Every structure is written in C-alpha cells, then in structure tokens.
Amino acid sequence: MKKIHKLLVANRGEISLRIMRTAREMGIKTVAVYSEADRHAPHVKYADEAVCLGPAPSNQSYLLIDKIIQACKDLQVDAIHPGYGFLSENAKFAQRVSEAGIIFVGPSPQAIEVMGSKLAAKQAVSKYGIPMVPGTEEAISDIDEAKSTAASIGYPILIKASAGGGGKGMRIVEKEEEFEEQMQRAISEAQSAFGDGAVFIEKYITSPRHIEIQVLGDHHGNVVHLFERECSVQRRHQKVVEEAPSAVVSEAMRQRMGEAAIMVAKACDYYGAGTVEFIVDEALNFYFLEMNTRLQVEHPVTEMITGVDLVKEQILVAEGHQLSFGQEDLKIHGHAVEIRVYAEDPKNNFLPDIGKLQTYTRPQGSGVRVDDGFEQGMDIPIYYDPMIAKLITHADTREKAMDRMIRAIEEYQITGIETTLGFCKFVMKHEAFRSGDFDTKFVERYFTPESLDEQWTDDELSLLAASAVEIFESSKKDLRKIKSLQGDQFPRTKWKNRLL
Numbered sequence: 093m094k095k096i097h098k099l100l101v102a103n104r105g106e107i108s109l110r111i112m113r114t115a116r117e118m119g120i121k122t123v124a125v126y127s128e129a130d131r132h133a134p135h136v137k138y139a140d141e142a143v144c145l146g147p148a149p150s151n152q153s154y155l156l157i158d159k160i161i162q163a164c165k166d167l168q169v170d171a172i173h174p175g176y177g178f179l180s181e182n183a184k185f186a187q188r189v190s191e192a193g194i195i196f197v198g199p200s201p202q203a204i205e206v207m208g209s210k211l212a213a214k215q216a217v218s219k220y221g222i223p224m225v226p227g228t229e230e231a232i233s234d235i236d237e238a239k240s241t242a243a244s245i246g247y248p249i250l251i252k253a254s255a256g257g258g259g260k261g262m263r264i265v266e267k268e269e270e271f272e273e274q275m276q277r278a279i280s281e282a283q284s285a286f287g288d289g290a291v292f293i294e295k296y297i298t299s300p301r302h303i304e305i306q307v308l309g310d311h312h313g314n315v316v317h318l319f320e321r322e323c324s325v326q327r328r329h330q331k332v333v334e335e336a337p338s339a340v341v342s343e344a345m346r347q348r349m350g351e352a353a354i355m356v357a358k359a360c361d362y363y364g365a366g367t368v369e370f371i372v373d374e375a376l377n378f379y380f381l382e383m384n385t386r387l388q389v390e391h392p393v394t395e396m397i398t399g400v401d402l403v404k405e406q407i408l409v410a411e412g413h414q415l416s417f418g419q420e421d422l423k424i425h426g427h428a429v430e431i432r433v434y435a436e437d438p439k440n441n442f443l444p445d446i447g448k449l450q451t452y453t454r455p456q457g458s459g460v461r462v463d464d465g466f467e468q469g470m471d472i473p474i475y476y477d478p479m480i481a482k483l484i485t486h487a488d489t490r491e492k493a494m495d496r497m498i499r500a501i502e503e504y505q506i507t508g509i510e511t512t513l514g515f516c517k518f519v520m521k522h523e524a525f526r527s528g529d530f531d532t533k534f535v536e537r538y539f540t541p542e543s544l545d546e547q548w549t550d551d552e553l554s555l556l557a558a559s560a561v562e563i564f565e566s567s568k569k570d571l572r573k574i575k576s577l578q579g580d581q582f583p584r585t586k587w588k589n590r591l592l
C-alpha cells in the first residue's frame with residue numbers, strides 16, 4: 093500500500109480537469125502539464141502546480157516522456173494519471189514511469205502491450221471461451237491459405253491490422269476477386285501507419301452495434317464489471333452519442349457480456365479501469381473485439397448509472413487497495429446519455445471549425461453534467477482534438493434522459509464557432525434513436541446537412557401558409573393605395589417610400 097500525495101495528470105482539457113477534481117476531493121495535490129498553446133487553459137489554472145512541456149504540437153509537449161518524468165522528479169510527484177489519448181496506451185511510457193519509482197495510474201505495461209495488439213489480445217483470451225467473430229488467429233502470411241479461409245468463412249470479410257485501432261487499417265472485401273489487391277493494400281497501409289504489417293481476417297458483420305463493458309480490477313485479482321455502454325452512434329469511427337445502459341441489452345445478455353468482459357480482463361491480469369469492446373449483430377450475438385486499457389471519454393455515463401467515481405477507484409487501486417465493492421453491490425440506477433460537443437461544422441462535412449468561443453453558457457439543472465475544458469473568450473487550439481465538451485444527462489428512464497438532453501442542448505449557448513450541438517439534437521429526436529433500433533450505420537443512413545434545417549410540424553406549416561396569404565393580401569392593399577397616390581399630384585417623397 094502506497095499513499096499518493098501528489099498526482100501529475102499527463103493530459104489537457106476536460107479530462108485533465110475531471111481527474112484533478114477527484115484527486116482534490118481525495119486530498120491529493122495536483123500537477124498539470126501544458127503546452128505553450130494551453131498556457132491559459134482551465135486545467136492549468138485549476139492545478140496546484142503546473143509545468144510547461146514545450147511548443148503546441150503534441151510531439152513537442154504532451155508526448156514527451158522524458159520531460160514528464162523529469163517534472164515528477166522536480167516536484168516530488170508520486171503518481172501519474174495519463175487520461176485518454178496521448179500516452180495513455182503507451183506500454184513503454186507505463187514501463188518508464190514505474191522504473192522511475194512513480195505510480196502509473198493504469199494497468200501493467202504487459203496488459204497495455206497485449207491489448208495493443210489485436211492478434212495478441214485474441215490469442216490471450218482464446219482459451220476462455222469468449223465469443224469472437226470467425227476469422228484467422230494468426231497474421232496472414234500465405235495469400236492462398238488466407239483466400240481459402242476467407243472462402244470458408246464466407247464473404248464479405250474484413251481485413252484488419254493487428255496494430256490498428258479506431259477503424260484505421262480496415263478493409264472490407266466483398267468477393268474473392270478483390271482479395272489479393274485489398275490484402276496487399278492493407279499490409280502496406282498497416283506497415284506505414286503502425287510500423288507493423290501484421291493483418292488478419294474476420295467475417296464482416298455488416299451493421300453491428302458497438303457495445304462495450306466497463307471493468308475495474310485491483311492488484312489482488314478482483315475484477316468487476318460496471319455494465320455496458322452503447323456507443324453505436326458514431327461518425328467515421330468518432331463516437332457522437334453514448335448511453336448506459338443499452339436499449340437492447342436484456343438482464344441475461346448483460347450478465348453474459350459482463351462475465352465475458354471479466355474473463356478478458358483476467359486473461360491479462362488486468363488492474364485499474366478498462367473497457368472491453370464488443371460488436372453485436374442483428375440477432376444480438378456479441379463478439380469480443382478488443383480491450384481499451386485506459387479511462388474512456390464516455391466513462392461519465394457509467395458513473396451516472398452506478399454512482400461510482402471511476403477516477404477515484406483508479407487511484408485507490410493504484411495505491412494498492414482492494415476494490416471497495418463486489419459485483420453484487422453494483423446496480424443500475426436510471427439511464428444516462430452523453431453527447432460530444434465538437435467544434436465542427438455538421439453543415440460542412442464536419443470540418444473542424446476553430447476560433448474564439450464568443451459566447452459560452454453551459455446548461456444547468458437537475459440531472460445535467462458538463463465536462464469541459466474551456467471558458468468563454470478562449471480560442472479553440474487547432475493542434476488537438478476539437479472536442480469542446482461532453483454533455484451528460486441522467487434521469488430515471490431512457491425517455492426522460494433523452495428529453496432532458498434535448499432541454500440541455502437548447503440551453504447550451506455557444507457562439508463564435510460552429511458545433512455539433514444541433515446535430516446531436518437531431519439524433520436525440522430521431523425516431524430510430526428514440527426507439528433504440530439503430531446500429532453503427534445510423535449517421536450515414538439518416539443524416540444529411542438538410543436534417544439540420546428547421547423542422548416544422550404540419551400544423552405549424554398551415555399556420556405559416558395562412559399568415560403568408562394574409563401578409564400578401566395586406567401588401568397588395570398597401571401597394572394599391574400607393575399607386576392611387578402616384579397620380580403625379582404628389583412628388584415621390586420619403587413618406588411614400590416608407591409605405592413601400
């Protein structure tokens with residue numbers, strides 16, 4: 093057991109603040125790191141101490157392992173929380189941190205490494221009977237052998253890069269004639285993007301749902317799951333809306349998925365917070381895809397329905413404590429929805445829209461949580477992810493959580509930049525989302541820029557038509573009056589122009 097007195101958060105923005113808030117509640121001093129672009133950022137102001145790492149680009153600041161470790165030594169920091177992104181799933185970083193005698197608030201470097209490779213992850217869990225998509229267990233070396241495997245699985249198949257993530261390096265193959273070409277492309281893409289050309293094949297599940305399970309493990313071999321998050325509403329592998337629980341997961345399915353997730357965690361002696369990702373087909377069969385060995389962006393929906401502060405548990409586990417609860421202590425309370433507010437223009441192909449937050453007023457009230465890292469008047473830097481905020485609502489039913497989200501979106505006032513708020517409201521009102529009948533193709537299936545135009549009900553449209561006729565008739569009357577006055581008895585004056 094080793095008490096943490098001072099925690100450095102190797103991150104920026106909302107997640108850095110989110111982590112420091114919990115640390116402060118636990119009586120732990122906080123250290124922020126920042127780049128020159130983030131000098132005046134809220135996470136820097138919030139921290140007890142702050143260290144500048146370098147210029148704006150993350151490879152000259154937030155990714156500098158040596159500088160971060162040196163800052164810990166200079167300030168007598170005893171633990172590092174990596175947040176998400178940046179160095180959070182870098183096994184070498186986790187290793188270097190612990191070699192420097194600093195606690196890494198996260199899993200072991202070995203677990204990060206195994207789960208960082210999709211093939212290694214599949215191999216690690218293969219003996220536990222966890223459902224996986226039919227496919228190859230090893231990297232493809234022989235094209236003819238791969239082709240015959242593909243034929244026996246049945247097309248379409250998906251080629252995936254073992255080192256890939258977030259959809260990078262994936263290729264769908266519809267029929268055998270395309271196989272060889274796509275395979276070569278996938279290999280060279282994987283080689284240049286990840287420095288690892290290993291690829292494998294899986295049966296392609298055409299329109300899956302993405303459902304993931306939050307897990308927590310300690311150093312004593314205890315692992316629990318904190319139910320599922322539904323993350324199917326995404327755009328080009330970027331999640332847009334997440335919720336917990338999922339509208340389609342029954343109690344029995346939840347239990348089976350939860351148990352499978354715990355097995356995945358145990359297969360790599362996992363400790364800390366992690367997420368086991370599954371895809372779910374139309375028949376609600378679920379298949380293990382990969383494990384994310386970090387705190388995820390969408391962790392708040394799990395916190396809202398369980399009442400567990402995941403960062404607090406991460407810190408306690410890192411100090412060596414046993415989990416303070418067992419599986420049977422965890423219950424789902426109500427429903428939570430999260431939207432990601434990005435500085436992107438949904439009317440313009442979601443291009444990042446940078447600039448100054450001219451107005452920035454957060455929604456408030458019962459069941460509303462906003463996790464953000466900006467303030468009114470600040471510029472959104474171009475160097476990092478364009479996410480401005482996460483807006484989370486919680487209520488006792490899914491219906492009420494969605495209605496509360498619409499209310500909160502309408503209260504949110506952001507000017508100076510375009511945001512995805514209106515797009516999220518479109519999702520929140522869409523019949524497919526409301527009914528729960530959607531998958532990862534939701535956005536491409538239903539969204540066009542016109543979806544954002546003002547929506548009118550039939551009653552409102554009749555009212556508009558009636559009032560248009562009225563205005564037209566009254567204008568005609570005015571025009572007749574003017575014409576009658578224009579009998580040249582009077583010169584055209586300003587008074588008459590005003591009538592027009």
Ligand code: MV4
Pocket residue numbers: 225250257258259260294295296297298300301302324326329371381382532
């Ligand atoms: C799949 C799949 C269909 N079949 N694997 C995309 C990201 C990576 N985590 C795994 N992904 C997928 N793997 C098989 N065998 C479809 C996807 C996929 C997807 C998965 C989760 C969330 C969004 C997605 C969007 C498109 C494709």
